[in-house]
Amino acid sequence: xxxxxxxxxxxxxxxxxxxxxxxxxxxxxxxxxxxxxxxxxxxxxxxxxxxxxxxxxxxxxxxxxxxxxxxxxxxxxxxxxxxxxxxxxxxxxxxxxxxxxxxxxxxxxxxxxxxxxxxxxxxxxxxxxxxxxxxxxx
Amino acid sequence: xxxxxxxxxxxxxxxxxxxxxxxxxxxxxxxxxxxxxxxxxxxxxxxxxxxxxxxxxxxxxxxxx
Numbered sequence: 001x002x003x004x005x006x007x008x009x010x011x012x013x014x015x016x017x018x019x020x021x022x023x024x025x026x027x028x029x030x031x032x033x034x035x036x037x038x039x040x041x042x043x044x045x046x047x048x049x050x051x052x053x054x055x056x057x058x059x060x061x062x063x064x065x066x067x068x069x070x071x072x073x074x075x076x077x078x079x080x081x082x083x084x085x086x087x088x089x090x091x092x093x094x095x096x097x098x099x100x101x102x103x104x105x106x107x108x109x110x111x112x113x114x115x116x117x118x119x120x121x122x123x124x125x126x127x128x129x130x131x132x133x134x135x136x137x138x
Numbered sequence: 139x140x141x142x143x144x145x146x147x148x149x150x151x152x153x154x155x156x157x158x159x160x161x162x163x164x165x166x167x168x169x170x171x172x173x174x175x176x177x178x179x180x181x182x183x184x185x186x187x188x189x190x191x192x193x194x195x196x197x198x199x200x201x202x203x
Contacts, residue, residue, distance in 0.1 A: 044160055048157070048160065048161075051153060051157050051160075052157075054153055055153050058149065062146075106141050107141050107146070110141075110143075113150065114150065114153075117150070117153070117154065121154075121157050125161070128161060138164060
């Protein structure tokens with residue numbers, strides 16, 4: 001049974017709602033800001049979506065690197081996980097558009113930073129959505 | 139599109155500052171305050187670091203013609 005969050009006026013999920021929490025987290029990961037939107041923080045959800053997408057689009061315009069795991073380079077595993085944090089945009093860019101980035105581009109390093117940051121920001125959003133769903137945060 | 143290092147650095151600082159201001163603060167006034175603190179800290183810190191590094195050589199000396 002849901003109990004009302006007295007601060008935000010939206011439901012704080014209990015133990016029985018764990019599947020719902022994980023569903024929300026999955027959506028929060030796939031679509032930046034969607035977790036906050038589903039949890040009733042609609043304005044912030046839209047703002048987060050725009051911010052993460054702005055970072056992704058800037059990274060693409062600069063033809064930065066969308067990390068993937070390379071053999072004999074273990075750090076690319078961490079970088080790939082970080083980039084995958086952006087959710088659906090990562091898979092759309094990598095597998096649907098075949099995006100790779102351009103190593104010879106002037107903006108390559110900057111673009112890589114923007115793309116990686118977008119993934120890391122969305123991972124923070126997922127953790128924030130977890131705290132909100134569990135009633136630990138406003 | 140001409141790429142300015144300073145513009146990209148400023149844009150990056152703005153995006154990150156905006157993100158954390160909305161994530162960490164609820165009140166609009168507090169959000170604006172944190173946004174300004176982070177943005178100015180990032181850009182100012184980068185400029186300060188660049189200024190401190192200015193005397194250091196950036197690479198091998200240019201060949202004498």
